[in-house]
Amino acid sequence: MPLAHNRTGPLLKKLRTLMSNRKYVPESIQAYIVPSGDAHQSEYIAPCDCRRAFISGFNGSAGTAVITTDKAALWTDGRYFLQAEKQLDENWILMKDGQPNTPTQADWLAKELPVGGKVGVDPCLISAEAWSPLKKNLLSSGHSIIAVPINLIDLVWEDQPPPPLNPLLTLTEKYTGISWQDKIQKIREKMQTKKCGALVISALDEIAYLFNLRGSDIEYNPVFFAYAVVTLDNIFLFIDDQKLDAEVKHHLQLNGTDSAIQVTSYDKVGEVIKNLVDQVEGKFWISPKCSVALTQCVEKTRLFAQTSPVAVMKAVKNDTEIQGMRSAHIKDAVTLCELFSWLEKQIPTGSVTEISAADKLEEIKVEQEDFISLSFATISSTGPNAAIIHYKPTEESDTVLSTDEIYLCDSGGQYKDGTTDVTRTIHFGSPSNHEKECYTRVLKGHIALASIIFPNETKGHMLDTLARTSLWEVGLDYAHGTGHGVGAFLNVHEGPCGISPRVSAAEIPLEAGMILSDEPGYYEDGKFGVRIENLVLVVKAETKISWLNEYHTQCREVVGPELKRQGKKEAYEWLMRETQSIG
């Protein structure tokens, strides 16, 4: 439902005044970019960081606002087109990312800005990988980008909430399978192979993973605000020390004088990195997803800008984590069976709405062992609402479930042993032939992806099409990726692997131990939506050829030495020739 008429007008007016006030900006700017994330480039953010939602009214999880002196535009992707159309007021232009005629931010700015325009952005809120092309594209149209260290939205946001200070939870090896000390050790080995003397970690889920700690600073995401820097000799943890109770201190072994971890104030991270540049030899490993503010603490020639090794390690689940994810999904499946059997009885009475179904599901989930919270706001949607890909029912939109419409439920939980994410689409009456066909084609896509056998080094974007061909056959498609990584009691969306037409969603190849969602869908605007989602685990496939190669290797290893020992040279050569690896 639309927000109040012209709600954002007065805010934009204030913001535009600040854009030319030299007290707050290094120089007058003609455009201001408000990214979606926080200083950690989180996808889901704490209330204090919802700056883009505050200024634009659009509160989806992905989107960027750009405000010029006379216009305001918001870019978001296919999952959110309908939601953004509903939420943006008349001051805003919706830019549909991924559609052929949508300009990029740089192209649009090139058209809108006066000659030699300056575009401002908070360097903490933009990643290095987003900054570079933007800078380049603006330059090529005669404009430039300016880092504005004071956040202008914070200045116009009168009732901005304070940053959260929630307590931490320690995880034993029963849940993680490996101590934080051993993780640090593995990370240091990786750093050494890349000749890196320091690793800067700013992604909140990487920090939580690395130290076997969890938090609740961001709703649904069991993370806490912190930065970390690991050198070959030291570990710096930048965190508000109010968060460190006795148990956490014990877990991090902070009590002795020779503590391995130096706890430092959260806002000192830039300063410490700058000091380390002179003290540490080798490169500084900083993911291109880190903020420009942190990246620019290190001179370019010292920078090693590659995917964080913590992100890569975290993506490949160990046996304990895999076991935990399985266990969490079994508990989660129990809750879904409970919900659907309940709905089957209640829906015909007309007493269930989208919100009451979601509430019921949460009630049921809370009863499960080791349940911590939902892993995202349940998408409980019926009929046309299910065509809004990331719909979350509000009081205004809440609709009664009926036996005449399709019900789509995408839900998940954070359990101490794992994170779940499952979507089921159910018609509690008689679906039309068209609805049946769409459902069947989505299911065929889901199965095709779940069943695929692929070679080593395959990246997720090469598999995305498999989930779509059955829909393509009749001219249908869906405007979102097919799969995202899922954390083990961590964020429900995690990188660096993914299955999407967007190549950037698959930074590293798939490998055994990765867990991803498999969630093709089909959405008919104003009518209905279908999505079928399970999580899938990448496992080593036993193919006919791999069986043969393994058998041949075994022949070589078992019979080879014996042939050598008996001096049968020709026979040995015959064996080596006939047992060469194929494929």
Next chain:
Amino acid sequence: MPLAHNRTGPLLKKLRTLMSNRKYVPESIQAYIVPSGDAHQSEYIAPCDCRRAFISGFNGSAGTAVITTDKAALWTDGRYFLQAEKQLDENWILMKDGQPNTPTQADWLAKELPVGGKVGVDPCLISAEAWSPLKKNLLSSGHSIIAVPINLIDLVWEDQPPPPLNPLLTLTEKYTGISWQDKIQKIREKMQTKKCGALVISALDEIAYLFNLRGSDIEYNPVFFAYAVVTLDNIFLFIDDQKLDAEVKHHLQLNGTDSAIQVTSYDKVGEVIKNLVDQVEGKFWISPKCSVALTQCVEKTRLFAQTSPVAVMKAVKNDTEIQGMRSAHIKDAVTLCELFSWLEKQIPTGSVTEISAADKLEEIKVEQEDFISLSFATISSTGPNAAIIHYKPTEESDTVLSTDEIYLCDSGGQYKDGTTDVTRTIHFGSPSNHEKECYTRVLKGHIALASIIFPNETKGHMLDTLARTSLWEVGLDYAHGTGHGVGAFLNVHEGPCGISPRVSAAEIPLEAGMILSDEPGYYEDGKFGVRIENLVLVVKAETKISWLNEYHTQCREVVGPELKRQGKKEAYEWLMRETQSIG
């Protein structure tokens, strides 16, 4: 077969002397890069441009040589691993592109160079898109890249052939479907939508296409050496005027005093571009595939670095070209039937070799109407030779065809009406079960790709996997892309569309009128090779949903106005609601 022992030793010694001689280099360099292409970034090149083959001995169509003060390394892709292993002498290290442990050129150089190393390259031979990341990566390891305008290979190449000066062929609209004047008009319209005042064209096939001219300066590729610059008012053609006979002059309308085309000397292109920068308003459209030498004639803020509009126009064949391509393939099919029926009789007698089969095929092809030349050296390969992906039989390797082995024949012709490229794999005796299975799985991949229905805006890399899944199922794969664009009586490999796991091979989405190869394969080193290749034309698919949407549009257009005319407002709204586009 290996080349002479240490053939390249003396050449490398001379080259290394030049690398520190300030008479030839702006400053002393510790490494020299020898790219594969010519000043037009051609894949196939004239003998005078085979610098990388001259210095390294490896004469495949793709590869880059890098020579440091004490090492020499050659990077090439999966098609050429075996060939390069055979051709490189002991001075060279083979770097297998695309394999997980192969360093990039920049990574390798970072390891090999002394502190603050300088890497030289001829700026005419490296594209802007290759230069930028190389520069950045070298910079990040403390090294730098230097443009060396004098080509150092030319200095050590004593018997380098002169550039070719072959006559041109004019093509009428019977073959092209559109005059060069109308092509220029369309290109200028495209330039205006992008606010470009000038377009620099350096790719030889784009120049041949744009002017409806063909040449024979490069074997198998009907192109000629030239550059072109199109502004909104002028057309500059940079070409040796010995190539312009009376017919060509008439075709280009060069005879009047108000000629639309200014013919200028080939080597003046850089100078003219530099002068135009002050005379022309708007941006300079220069493809990122153009050389650094040309790109750097224009300051960055004036540059519009996007895929050439000529390349895009050329990729989408018009009806005349499609008709011509069909006709050429029918003639080509005749020649293959003739060859295979002849082989069936001759092979059992043991009288046919790879070379004699290829020669026979050429003899047959020459008889066809409008045949100009082969479109590439016929890959005529039997048994283990067929596992060498781009094998061309030499006198040393030539093998007798037999009924015991698989024969793979990849051939094509340049006909005045079109270019062909077809691969057939045949066993003239009884293949093994394993060979049959591999062949069948390759065929299934070929059919899967040829049959796929996909949405608008799909890029080729999203389809590549479809040709592989049947092989993946048993643990097999092939180390090359599945499809390349094919010119209409132009280069057998053309961009900017392609079907490959390499995202860069698909610069623009597939659209109706594009012609691509569909050529999955399977290669078992030392045993056999299978490839099945046809060309496929992208056509508009008639899906159930598109049929329904078109029918609904028709209802709206036919019945809608009549309802309005009769003042039946509610019925009109009902019609509009019920005939909304779906999918």
